[in-house]
Amino acid sequence: MDAGILGYGLYLPYYRIKTAEIAPVWGKLASDIERSLGISQKSVAAMDEDAVTMAYQASLDALLDAGINPGKIEALMVGSESHPYAVNPTSTILGEFLGIGHSYLATDLEFACKAGTTALISLAAMISSGTFSTAMAVGSDCAQAKPHDILEYTAASGAAAFILGTKHKAIADIVAITSYSSDTPDFWRRDGVRFPSHGGRFTGEPAYFSHVENCGRQLFEKSKLTARDFRFAVFHMPNGKFPKEAAKRLGFTEEQTAASLIVKDIGNPYTASSLIGLAAALDQAQQNDLIFLVSYGSGAGSDGLVLRMTKNAGKKRNGANYQERQYRKKYISYLDYLKFRGKI
Amino acid sequence: MPVTILSGVTSKFGELWDVSPRNLVKEVALAAADEAGFALDKIEAVFVGNMLSSSLGGQDHLGAFFSEELGLSVPAVKIEAACASGGMAAHLAYLAIKSGQYKNVLVVGVEKMTDHKPEAVAAALMGAGSEGEREAGATFPALYALIARAHMLKYGTTEAAMAEVSVKNHFHASLNSHAQFTNRITRQMVMESPVVASPLKILDCSPITDGAAALILSSKPLKKGIIISASQAATDSLGLAQRLDLTTLKAAVSASNKAYQEAGVKPEDIKVAEVHDCFSIAEIIAMEDLGFFPKGEAASAIEKGKTQLGNNRLVVNTSGGLKAAGHPVGATGVKQLVEVYQQLKGISGKKQVPGADLGLTHNIGGSGATAVIHILKK
Numbered sequence: 001m002d003a004g005i006l007g008y009g010l011y012l013p014y015y016r017i018k019t020a021e022i023a024p025v026w027g028k029l030a031s032d033i034e035r036s037l038g039i040s041q042k043s044v045a046a047m048d049e050d051a052v053t054m055a056y057q058a059s060l061d062a063l064l065d066a067g068i069n070p071g072k073i074e075a076l077m078v079g080s081e082s083h084p085y086a087v088n089p090t091s092t093i094l095g096e097f098l099g100i101g102h103s104y105l106a107t108d109l110e111f112a113c114k115a116g117t118t119a120l121i122s123l124a125a126m127i128s129s130g131t132f133s134t135a136m137a138v139g140s141d142c143a144q145a146k147p148h149d150i151l152e153y154t155a156a157s158g159a160a161a162f163i164l165g166t167k168h169k170a171i172a173d174i175v176a177i178t179s180y181s182s183d184t185p186d187f188w189r190r191d192g193v194r195f196p197s198h199g200g201r202f203t204g205e206p207a208y209f210s211h212v213e214n215c216g217r218q219l220f221e222k223s224k225l226t227a228r229d230f231r232f233a234v235f236h237m238p239n240g241k242f243p244k245e246a247a248k249r250l251g252f253t254e255e256q257t258a259a260s261l262i263v264k265d266i267g268n269p270y271t272a273s274s275l276i277g278l279a280a281a282l283d284q285a286q287q288n289d290l291i292f293l294v295s296y297g298s299g300a301g302s303d304g305l306v307l308r309m310t311k312n313a314g315k316k317r318n319g320a321n322y323q324e325r326q327y328r329k330k331y332i333s334y335l336d337y338l339k340f341r342g343k344i
Numbered sequence: 345m346p347v348t349i350l351s352g353v354t355s356k357f358g359e360l361w362d363v364s365p366r367n368l369v370k371e372v373a374l375a376a377a378d379e380a381g382f383a384l385d386k387i388e389a390v391f392v393g394n395m396l397s398s399s400l401g402g403q404d405h406l407g408a409f410f411s412e413e414l415g416l417s418v419p420a421v422k423i424e425a426a427c428a429s430g431g432m433a434a435h436l437a438y439l440a441i442k443s444g445q446y447k448n449v450l451v452v453g454v455e456k457m458t459d460h461k462p463e464a465v466a467a468a469l470m471g472a473g474s475e476g477e478r479e480a481g482a483t484f485p486a487l488y489a490l491i492a493r494a495h496m497l498k499y500g501t502t503e504a505a506m507a508e509v510s511v512k513n514h515f516h517a518s519l520n521s522h523a524q525f526t527n528r529i530t531r532q533m534v535m536e537s538p539v540v541a542s543p544l545k546i547l548d549c550s551p552i553t554d555g556a557a558a559l560i561l562s563s564k565p566l567k568k569g570i571i572i573s574a575s576q577a578a579t580d581s582l583g584l585a586q587r588l589d590l591t592t593l594k595a596a597v598s599a600s601n602k603a604y605q606e607a608g609v610k611p612e613d614i615k616v617a618e619v620h621d622c623f624s625i626a627e628i629i630a631m632e633d634l635g636f637f638p639k640g641e642a643a644s645a646i647e648k649g650k651t652q653l654g655n656n657r658l659v660v661n662t663s664g665g666l667k668a669a670g671h672p673v674g675a676t677g678v679k680q681l682v683e684v685y686q687q688l689k690g691i692s693g694k695k696q697v698p699g700a701d702l703g704l705t706h707n708i709g710g711s712g713a714t715a716v717i718h719i720l721k722k
Contacts, residue, residue: 032538200461206361 001128001177004170004310006068006163007318009061010279011054011140012266012325013157015044017337025334026148033153038240042267044332045142045157047340051080052090054159054272055140056097061319062161063098068134070098073163075105075123075135079115079271082142083108086191094138105132112187113236114297115139116160116271121177121303123164128174134165141270146195147343154239156267160275171315172282172291172307176223180215180302187298198298207300208242209249215302216250216294223306227251230306231289232281236274236296237263252292259284265326271297278307280322285309346571347441349720350448350560351379352682357555357670358524359458365397366413368556369454373414376450376558387560388446390420393433393453394674397422399468400460410452426472427622429453430677431577431707431716434559438575438718441563448564453678454556465552469673472710474583485549485623487584487711489541492625494590496543499640501628503543507534508647509624510547510667516653517664519695524553524670534624548624553670557678559685570688574606574719582713593712596633600706603717604635609702611635614658614719616687616700618680620708621665630706631660634717659697662687677707681718688722 018041020030034040045054055078063070078091091106109115109122116139123135140159145151167173186207189196199207212235220226227233233252235243240263247257260277269276274295281291291307338344353375355368369392377384390411397403407420425432430453437451457465470478477487495501511531517523534547561572578599581587587594604610611634619634621627631642631651636658645651651660663669663683666676684703686692701722708715 029538197461201359201458202361 001124001174002167003124003127003164004167004173005307006165006169006171007062007066008160008162008279008282009058009065009319010160010276010322010325011057011061011158013043013045013049013054014328014330015046015332015340016041016329017044017332017334019153021334022153037153039154039263039267041265042154042156043158043269044337044340049157050084050142051082051140052084052093054142054157055090055094055138055161058140058159058161059094059098059136059138062136062163064318066163067318068163070100072134073100073104073136074132075126076100077107077109077119077123078138078140079109079111079119080140081110081112081115081189081270082144083110111301112297112299113238113270113273114295114301114303116275117293117295117303117305120162120164121179121305124174124177127164127166134163137162137164139271139275141272143268143270144189144195147338149195151196151198154268156269158266158269158272158276160272160279169312170310171312172285172309175306175308176219178215178218178222178304180211180218182211182300184300186300203298204242207298208238208296209246211300211302212236212246212294212296213249215304219292219294219304219306225290225306229290230256230292232259232285232291233257234260234274234277234281234291234293237261237277238268240264262322276322283321283323286314287311345442345563346565347438348562348564348566348569348571349685350562350564351376352559352685353379354522354557354679354682355555356522357553357672360554361458363554365401365454365456368456368554369410369452370413372556372558373450373452376560380560384414384416386448387416387418387450389418389440389449390416391433391437391449391451392420392422393430393451393678394422394455395424395426395429395472396455396457396468396673399471400464401456425714426709427620427671427673428677428707428709428714428716429674430557430679431705431718432677432714434678434681434718435575435577435716437561438572441561448560448562451559451561451678452556453675455672455674456554457552457672458554462552472713476585477583484711485541485544488623488625489544490584491590491629491711492543492623495625495629498591499643501643503535504531505643505647506548506624506628507531509621509627510534512646512652513621513661513665513667516662516695517668519693520664520669523664523668524551525664525668544623550622550666550671553672555670555672555675555679557675557682559678559681570685571721572718573721574603574717576602576606577714577716579714580712582710584711591629593629593633593708593715595712595715596630596706596708596717599715599717600634603719607719607721609719613702614704616662616684616697616703617658617660617706618663618683619660619665619706621661621667622671622708624667626708627660627665634704634706653695653697662692662695662697677705677716680705680707681720684720688720
């Protein structure tokens with residue numbers, strides 16, 4: 001297809017909370033939680049941050065990196081499961097703040113943790129069809145988790161944005177896309193309900209693994225590539241264990257997933273998880289490297305895409321890369337965490 | 345007139361997310377009819393052991409529900425006696441045959457638990473407890489933890505000895521393809537597992553399980569058939585607070601004494617037993633209540649392997665028990681009978697107890713408020 005990534009940006013909030021800070025509050029041993037979830041800390045948005053502000057930060061960096069004028073954006077899609085409004089789009093607020101103008105397609109997407117990749121492949125297809133020449137896909141989440149729920153150790157905050165355009169200026173070409181969907185109610189949040197519910201262990205085999213593995217195999221078939229052809233493999237990371245296991249089942253080595261395994265640093269920023277993972281892989285990718293990405297959204301579905309780095313890859317970026325975003329951080333108490341997320 | 349067991353079948357126990365209670369019951373009922381050598385239309389009544397279909401599944405009227413599924417229009421009824429629902433269903437089916445009203449009856453135990461959140465399941469299970477204890481926030485692990493503490497205090501029972509119950513039952517389950525957990529565990533693993541309600545750790549506790557089991561009972565005498573030589577039940581206070589002694593379950597003692605009397609046998613005659621190890625301490629107390637070991641001596645006997653496969657006197661929970669085979673509450677009592685029936689028939693494969701000719705099942709509801717004991721003879 002004739003579409004690629006022209007530039008990207010990501011945003012991580014300043015705050016982190018450790019598993020060891022949360023666990024004792026609920027009478028749990030941090031070592032038990034760390035062992036069972038494979039996670040030791042997560043990022044936390046500040047009191048004045050939400051999916052819109054984080055999307056804005058990531059989008060600014062993406063525009064800067066691509067070196068394009070915001071007015072060139074013809075379509076903007078924002079994926080999130082924490083859009084601040086149920087009715088009133090995040091995408092138009094973002095478009096206004098960025099100064100895109102008004103002659104553009106704006107829409108919000110929601111599909112649990114995969115809305116961001118759905119924005120990415122939808123816009124890539126529109127560009128490839130000639131409908132638009134430049135577009136922006138964003139994934140941003142201030143992930144919700146009920147206090148004392150197991151999700152509290154993982155649900156994090158962050159955003160990533162990608163400028164898409166036709167191939168000739170791209171740093172990475174989109175070589176193949178695919179999706180795999182089914183009615184699998186493993187995780188949900190009803191309208192008006194503040195925190196999501198989930199089916200516990202049901203979120204594993206019949207949900208995450210079934211969709212990620214099937215989507216991954218479809219992607220191999222469609223791209224006519226095998227695991228060993230890729231330098232990087234990126235997955236949705238609901239915890240530290242699932243992506244490693246899915247990678248193993250699809251035939252990837254630990255080396256192939258190491259760069260994108262952001263869950264160890266920031267937890268699971270829902271829609272932004274696989275997109276920040278992709279950004280971390282792009283930070284390191286060189287010309288001709290292949291990147292394999294499979295996201296996962298509960299409910300359930302997976303999007304898959306294959307990217308090939310072009311000759312434009314590897315040049316110095318405008319905007320902070322993933323590692324640079326780790327330097328500036330502060331660990332907070334559980335009480336501050338409750339306060340920042342408006343739980344008290 | 346003896347009551348003969350014509351067939352006994354269990355489904356796979358575990359997290360059966362793609363199977364409904366309808367599927368589970370149909371599977372075991374058809375297999376049981378097949379094993380009995382006749383079509384389901386020979387069944388004259390259906391007794392369904394189930395606890396949570398109403399509180400978790402929203403489905404009452406379970407007798408007709410399954411009767412419809414099986415294409416029958418015979419009398420069918422749900423029997424609820426908490427975790428002893430399965431045993432109680434078999435007890436009533438036994439009495440129905442004894443009454444002369446029916447010739448062939450189907451006993452089905454079924455429970456679907458893993459579709460629901462653990463906290464919802466724990467709350468629904470407390471429906472088996474006393475109002476006071478429920479309102480005080482107690483759960484069954486908490487109640488059995490109190491029982492365990494009382495036993496530790498009175499008889500010096502150790503947490504390590506309790507852990508050995510789980511180790512043994514996981515070993516037996518490793519030989520049972522229908523078990524929920526077929527992994528072998530060590531004492532250290534139990535001791536280091538997360539605490540649920542001190543002194544009980546997670547590996548002292550039976551799991552949440554989906555599963556079904558079926559038996560066909562008949563008045564038809566069979567040459568070399570397996571018969572139920574005793575079926576007895578008893579009840580006690582729902583709550584622990586009303587009991588004089590927490591180290592024994594009075595209902596189990598009473599029902600087993602009546603059962604030994606009915607069958608004309610003694611505890612030392614039993615070769616194979618399935619007992620209600622909802623928590624490791626429960627198996628230790630069961631061994632003593634059933635008269636297999638003197639009071640206070642069961643823990644060390646289990647620790648020494650005296651009830652493990654390979655033992656010639658008595659083997660307990662060859663299925664893996666509730667701990668490792670799984671505990672779909674309404675199905676458990678029926679599964680216990682199926683396990684002992686298969687042992688007496690000599691078709692238990694790797695977990696076969698050689699020379700098993702007399703077996704016992706011990707099915708408990710709540711924290712000892714209902715006890716159902718069956719004795720099976722070859």
